[in-house]
Amino acid sequence: MALHASPFQLFYFLVEWFVLQVLRLFQGPSPRTEESVQGKVVVITGANSGLGKYVADEMAKRGATVVMACRNMVEGQKALEEIKRNSGSTTVELSELDLSDVSSIRKCAASLKSKYPTIDILINNAGISLDCAERRFTKDGFELHLGTNHLGHFLLTNLLLDNIKKASSGRIITVSSTAAVMSNLNIDNLMLENSGLGLGNTMPYNNSKLANALFSKELGKRLNGTRVKTYSVCPGLARSNIFQHYSTTGKISMGLGKYTFFLPVNKAGDIILFCALAKELSISSGKMYRFGRQFSSIEPLLTDHLATALWEKSEQLVGIQ
Numbered sequence: 001m002a003l004h005a006s007p008f009q010l011f012y013f014l015v016e017w018f019v020l021q022v023l024r025l026f027q028g029p030s031p032r033t034e035e036s037v038q039g040k041v042v043v044i045t046g047a048n049s050g051l052g053k054y055v056a057d058e059m060a061k062r063g064a065t066v067v068m069a070c071r072n073m074v075e076g077q078k079a080l081e082e083i084k085r086n087s088g089s090t091t092v093e094l095s096e097l098d099l100s101d102v103s104s105i106r107k108c109a110a111s112l113k114s115k116y117p118t119i120d121i122l123i124n125n126a127g128i129s130l131d132c133a134e135r136r137f138t139k140d141g142f143e144l145h146l147g148t149n150h151l152g153h154f155l156l157t158n159l160l161l162d163n164i165k166k167a168s169s170g171r172i173i174t175v176s177s178t179a180a181v182m183s184n185l186n187i188d189n190l191m192l193e194n195s196g197l198g199l200g201n202t203m204p205y206n207n208s209k210l211a212n213a214l215f216s217k218e219l220g221k222r223l224n225g226t227r228v229k230t231y232s233v234c235p236g237l238a239r240s241n242i243f244q245h246y247s248t249t250g251k252i253s254m255g256l257g258k259y260t261f262f263l264p265v266n267k268a269g270d271i272i273l274f275c276a277l278a279k280e281l282s283i284s285s286g287k288m289y290r291f292g293r294q295f296s297s298i299e300p301l302l303t304d305h306l307a308t309a310l311w312e313k314s315e316q317l318v319g320i321q
């Protein structure tokens with residue numbers, strides 16, 4: 001079972017995206033929100049670098065207890081100290097989390113659950129992106145992008161859900177990408193067997209980003225009637241480290257973008273913060289946002305059928321049925 005954008009839809013998505021990206025670069029502030037998070041507990045994955053680090057810093061400045069869930073504890077410690085210095089906060093902590101390893105996710109979730117009975121905001125931000133010449137795998141044998149970006153966050157979120165439900169108005173933000181529109185996600189071949197990937201092929205990443213948006217939609221539906229809302233978000237192309245694992249050719253082409261139309265990290269990070277905090281979003285759940293607006297034209301790709309099928313398959317894969 002798969003759903004692809006038509007060539008016309010794809011062309012429309014990409015032109016619209018490019019125009020918005022350039023407009024946002026030259027416009028004034030991103031959809032910044034000044035909401036306070038005083039006393040709230042915010043968990044952010046991949047918070048030692050790029051957008052996650054910026055969001056962690058902003059949350060700390062606004063008074064939250066921030067948990068930076070990071071794979072690289074050395075870089076995590078450096079980022080933690082920098083954020084504490086910047087924000088003056090003493091309530092920033094580090095927790096070890098490797099999203100490409102189910103046992104690490106379970107360990108991290110168990111420790112967070114016992115330490116923080118209530119979690120107000122979970123930001124599923126961490127991500128890996130390669131321009132693959134061949135398939136790579138997580139420790140548990142999942143295709144690396146789907147395993148890390150989607151299944152890792154799927155498991156973490158489900159394990160933390162009881163604690164998030166205790167929040168007075170919980171939010172779960174999953175960082176996706178407009179790259180989702182170029183996905184060819186096939187529920188019957190999630191691990192891309194015999195897919196003949198070549199260099200420059202970002203399909204595994206695109207698929208994981210569509211999976212992020214489908215997960216957020218299905219989760220929103222399943223949480224209907226609770227106080228928890230879900231959002232997926234494309235932050236726009238940003239000057240972070242996301243392309244560091246690309247081939248040399250990939251790095252050169254992305255490097256050109258980085259110094260031209262890519263967004264500064266703070267502008268892209270503000271787009272994530274908007275979904276985490278903006279009061280005006282509190283009436284909706286399960287939708288995808290970009291540039292501070294609902295990304296309505298992606299809706300035809302986020303079918304109920306695909307979202308439910310992905311959820312059920314993900315449960316089987318990570319063993320939480």
Ligand SMILES: NC(=O)c1ccc[n+]([C@@H]2O[C@H](COP(=O)([O-])OP(=O)(O)OC[C@H]3O[C@@H](n4cnc5c(N)ncnc54)[C@H](OP(=O)(O)O)[C@@H]3O)[C@@H](O)[C@H]2O)c1
Nearest residue numbers: 046049050051071098099100126127177237238240241242
């Ligand atoms: N930057 C863009 O242009 C752009 C565009 C659209 C969407 N996004 C999305 O934005 C999110 C943030 O990315 P970014 O741009 O800030 O890139 P980044 O600077 O590379 O940050 C990515 C973070 O994810 C972490 N991570 C990667 N694999 C992990 C794993 N197995 N377990 C735990 N953490 C892991 C990285 O940790 P390490 O330091 O240990 O590698 C890093 O902290 C991603 O979901 C990305 O897909 C970015």
